[in-house]
Amino acid sequence: MLEGKSVVITGATGSLGRAAIEAVLLERGEPILISRQFADDFYSDLPRYEIDLTEHDATQAVISRIGDFDAVFNIAGGFAMGKKVYDDDRDDWSSMFALNTETMRNVAKVAIPLLIQRGGGAMVNVGAYAAQSGKADMGAYVASKAAVMRLTETLSEEVREHGVNVNAVLPTIIDTPANRNGMPDADPKSWVDPTRLAQVMCFLASDAAQDIHGALLPVRALS
Structure with a gap:
């Protein structure tokens, strides 16, 4: 599905990032890893770039150095329960928008022009099923992910005629281990x-999905 395609994976050291690396390799693609920090033995045989994606200029400098690539998986992000909307949530708001929205925008500002220049490609963003509607005590998170989803749709409309597909899961x-530790009483059988x-993301980056533009694809477990 991705044979011969190079895929930039942000948030590569997280649980979904690791799964994406393995999925791309299984599909005979070539992962290019981006994270804030790598352990010495973390896929040391693959191209790796350490960067804080909340910093626009640094993001531009690093991605411009990578060279040619076919697709981008915007996985970098974060989650935190927040306060009531009417409480002082400035720290929550700043953190969630920096991690989830600004990272995606900073990558897109550099990667999309490069994909247009090469004549096509794909970007797969990570929204959130929960962000399709409001959720109590999650205002900053769902707002930041909703912004990712609306930007995905908007960006898709702007670049589809250039052969670039932009979609989101x-x-x-x-x-993930973090979610299991944070919610020990929950039943992970209902989780994704x-x-x-990662396999869904690989499909959206493949030639089989070249006619899919601006999709916000829910991914839920059966149970």
Whole structure:
């Protein structure tokens, strides 16, 4: 599905990032990894770039150095429960928008022109199933992910005629060690397996999805 394609993966050291690396390799693609920091032994045989994606100029400098690539998986982001909307949530708001929205925008500002220049490609963003509507005590998170989703649709309309596909997956809770530790009483059987989520992202980056533009694809477990 991705044979011969190079895929930039942001947030590469997280659970979904790791799953995406393995999925791209399984599809005979070539992962290019981006994270704030790498352990010495973390996929050391693959191209790796350490960068804080909330910093626009640094993002531009690094991605411009990568060279040619076919697709981008915008996985970098974060989650935190927040305060009431009417409470003082300035720290929550700044943190969620920096991690989820600004990282995606900073990458898009550099990567999309490069994809247009090469004549096509794909960008797959990560929204959130929960952000399709308001959720109590999650205002900053759902607002930041909703922004990612609206930007995905808007960007798709701007670049589809250039042969660039921009779509997003909307997972429910992802089955990660951090989520299991943070919600020990929950049943992870109803959560999304990161490997299966990564496989959906690979499909959206493949030639089989070249006619899919601006899709916000819910990804939920069966149970």
